[in-house]
Amino acid sequence: MATIKSFEELDCYKICRDFRNQVAEFCEKLPSREEFRLKAQLLKAARSVAANIAEGFGRHHHQENLQSCRMARGSLTECLDHLNVALDESFLTKELYDNFRLQHEMAAKLLNGYISYFSRVAAASK
Numbered sequence: 146m147a148t149i150k151s152f153e154e155l156d157c158y159k160i161c162r163d164f165r166n167q168v169a170e171f172c173e174k175l176p177s178r179e180e181f182r183l184k185a186q187l188l189k190a191a192r193s194v195a196a197n198i199a200e201g202f203g204r205h206h207h208q209e210n211l212q213s214c215r216m217a218r219g220s221l222t223e224c225l226d227h228l229n230v231a232l233d234e235s236f237l238t239k240e241l242y243d244n245f246r247l248q249h250e251m252a253a254k255l256l257n258g259y260i261s262y263f264s265r266v267a268a269a270s271k
Contacts, residue, residue: 151202152198152199152202152203155198155202155259156255157198157214157252157255157256157258157259158195158199158202160251160252161194161195161198161217161221161252161256162195163248164191164194164221164224164245164248164252165191165192165194165195167248168187168188168191168224168245169188169191171231171237171241172187172188174236175231175236176236183227183230183231183234183236186227187227187228187231190220190221190223190224190227191224193216193217193220193223194217194220194221194224194252195217196217197213197216197217198213198214198217198256200213201213201214201217207263207267207270208267211260211264214256214259214260214263215260217256218253218256218257218260221249221253221256222253224249225246225249228242228245228246
């Protein structure tokens with residue numbers, strides 16, 4: 146892997162940041178009664194994904210980076226459940242849900258690849 150100087154250069158961060166921004170845009174359209182329910186939960190989870198990738202990058206220790214990325218993956222999965230709620234409660238169209246689902250799958254794939262890479266690096270450094 147080439148030397149990466151900032152978490153902002155990571156493909157997994159870039160797609161998770163885009164996912165977060167798309168979620169934030171959607172949340173602005175939720176009804177006001179969802180302000181402290183679905184909207185708050187979904188925004189918190191979406192923000193946590195990219196934030197955990199950044200935090201792990203800043204740790205400079207393979208095991209801590211792995212742990213942060215695993216937390217990011219958990220938050221990404223939590224987002225999907227909140228989007229399921231939005232679909233079930235008709236806040237989200239099937240078309241938009243399918244778009245979120247594709248973004249989620251790509252983000253998960255890149256994040257899992259980054260986790261696999263760091264798992265190998267961590268194992269080699271023991």
